[in-house]
Amino acid sequence: MYSLLVVRATDDAGQLAPSADALVIITGESIADWQAAALFMTHRRAVDDETPLLALVDSSLDSDALDERLEILIPARPDGIVLSGVADGTELQRLDVALAVAEAMAGREPGETPLIVMIGDNASGLLTFASFAGRTPRLRAVGRAATALAAELQVPGSPDRQGDESAPVALSRGLTLLGAAKARVAALDWLDLSLAGGDLERACAAARRDGFTALITETPDHLPAIAAAYG
Secondary structure (H helix, E strand, C coil): CCEEEEEECCCCCCCCCCCCCEEEEECCCCHHHHHHHHHHHHHHHHHCCCCCEEEEEECCCCHHHHHHHHHHHHHHCCCEEEEECCCCCHHHHHHHHHHHHHHHHHCCCCCCCCEEEEEECCHHHHHCHHHHCCCCCCEEEEEEEHHHHHHHHCCCCCCCCCCCCCHHHHHHHHHHHHHHHHHCCEEEEECCCCCCHHHHHHHHHHHHHHCCCEEEECCHHHHHHHHHHHC
16 A cells, blocks of 8 residues: 545545545544544445545544544444544554444444554654554554644745755654654655645655655645556
């Protein structure tokens, strides 16, 4: 699995071409948003039961809100959860427990829902990268999102004309890969939406060179470049 395409629950589940290796559905914040995400998964599987469907979940949800929303999502049988904005490993344990309860209520096997954890989209997650190892057997990968990190730090998220990244963004690449190595899981990178042409091709090639095993993108326009780099 090399390409993960982020989609909205309001997109037409039946019309999306199966060109990505997996789809990541944005769950949003409200109960209605999560209901829409669960419905998207149900409708999508009616036309394509092979492409994995993952849910993008914001780690800032409090415990009660998370429990309530997982009760809606887990019966739709997501193939995994991408958890964004994770500050340290203790947050994985909280989600692990919440998932176990929701899985039991939905009649699913305990531990059936794997996790991809975005540690490289915020400074705290990067500085505590070693804390994610051994927290839960659900963990399959950790990820970086340079654009989100740059927005938090108020620095440029994309390389300049000479191809140089800002120091914090460049450092985030290595820390995410070290975090993955420490936890003995894969590393993923989230592509900048604005990348195109040669810049996109170089970004994909650099990601593969550095050890990122898959790329997340918010636009299907990136998928051919990802396929070319990882094919």
